[in-house]
Amino acid sequence: MTMATHDKDTTRALLRLEHGSSSVRLRAALAIGTAPDPRFVDKLVERCATEPDFSVREMLTWALTRHAPSLTLPGLLGEVRSERAQARSQALHTLSKIGDRRAWPAITRELLSDADDEVARSAWRAAVVLVPEEERAELAEVLATQLGRGGRETRLSLSRALIALGEVILPTLGAATAKGAPAARQHALATERLLRDPDAGFEFAIEEAKRVVALGTPSQEER
Missing domain, CATH: 1.25.10.10 (Leucine-rich Repeat Variant)
Incomplete structure (x- = not known):
């Protein structure tokens, strides 16, 4: 040619x-x-x-x-x-x-x-x-500022991103659960549930998180 x-x-x-x-x-x-x-x-x-x-x-x-x-x-x-x-x-x-x-x-x-x-x-x-390994915890903290944002697809995307970081996210999720606004607390609880039980399904995790936040009852992990 x-x-x-x-x-x-x-x-x-x-x-x-x-x-x-x-x-x-x-x-x-x-x-x-x-x-x-x-x-x-x-x-x-x-x-x-x-x-x-x-x-x-x-x-x-x-x-x-x-x-x-x-x-x-x-x-x-x-x-x-x-x-x-x-x-x-x-x-x-x-x-x-x-x-x-x-x-x-x-x-x-x-x-x-x-x-x-x-x-x-x-x-x-x-x-x-x-993200480099040594910056994963810091990234988790930044991502956690977006908990409770948007509709289902946006929240699911954020949960998946956090879960991909692994157990480094647990302290950050714990802080969000304790001090966050209701929507952020629900999202944090659902994300933690999915991290521990990937087969739970996002809809089930969210509904369970709503119940926990509304009633102030402990999650399964806290019982």
């Missing part, structure tokens, strides 16, 4: 990422990930910020993971500071999939408490993947 032909193929693939059909964009991202090329990276990162289709965004993330982290990290780390919520969320999601701990310093307290639920959830998932 001549250089000119290769350049034309690259240009064609990049243009397809902006095609009006989501299926065309999906196939373009798949093709780029199948044959990684440094010239694709900036466009992949840029497209993540605006792509409306979830499946295509997932393929864009996969395509980025197929490139060397040394190529993808600079652009993604820039995107986590974007004013566009989708850019922040998708960049954080991609960083969690890449798993390169050089990205850890970019996971700030501001991102972990971002006003946009999708951004915050992506930050929580990225944080538990990237």
